[in-house]
Amino acid sequence: MKMLKWLLVPVIAFAAFISYGFILDYLSQLIPVPDKTNMPFLLMALILPQFLASASTAVFCAYLLTALYNRKAIWVSFIVALPVLVVSLPELSNIGNLKSSTLVLLYEMVAYLSLMLGCSLILSKQTKVLNRHSSEMPNCAI
Numbered sequence: 001m002k003m004l005k006w007l008l009v010p011v012i013a014f015a016a017f018i019s020y021g022f023i024l025d026y027l028s029q030l031i032p033v034p035d036k037t038n039m040p041f042l043l044m045a046l047i048l049p050q051f052l053a054s055a056s057t058a059v060f061c062a063y064l065l066t067a068l069y070n071r072k073a074i075w076v077s078f079i080v081a082l083p084v085l086v087v088s089l090p091e092l093s094n095i096g097n098l099k100s101s102t103l104v105l106l107y108e109m110v111a112y113l114s115l116m117l118g119c120s121l122i123l124s125k126q127t128k129v130l131n132r133h134s135s136e137m138p139n140c141a142i
Contacts (some may be wrong), residue, residue: 005068009079016061017083022110024053048107054115062119066127077120081113 027049034041061080065073088109 006067012061012064012077013078013080013083016057016080016116019060019089020053020084021140023056024049025050043071046104047107050104052110056113058115058119060113061116062123065120066123070127071118071124073124074117077131078113081116084112085109 031045031049033045036042058077062073062077065076065080069076087103
């Protein structure tokens with residue numbers, strides 16, 4: 001059973017990567033990009049799909065990882081976040097030329113990694129607290 005859990009890590013990483021791509025594509029089509037004269041709305045339209053896709057993928061993966069790996073869910077969530085980071089890294093080679101697309105890509109990488117790790121951390125701590133409180137409760141037979 002333990003070996004099966006670790007064999008599921010690449011499957012979960014692949015599923016998270018594909019679902020993140022689909023959600024990001026859908027949200028990018030759904031949210032219109034305004035013209036360049038309206039800069040605050042342009043930045044919001046560029047950043048919002050990345051944040052929503054990262055948050056939705058992180059929440060679903062964090063529940064699955066916490067259920068399967070408990071305390072190790074944080075480390076496994078870093079492994080699950082690696083495909084998005086690896087795919088995005090070659091596009092950051094232009095870091096000397098800071099354009100808005102480079103900043104949005106950098107934001108995408110940071111948001112995905114931090115939300116994935118953060119959700120796993122919060123859920124693993126919450127399950128630890130819930131397990132501690134459930135062990136303190138007496139067994140009541142009805």
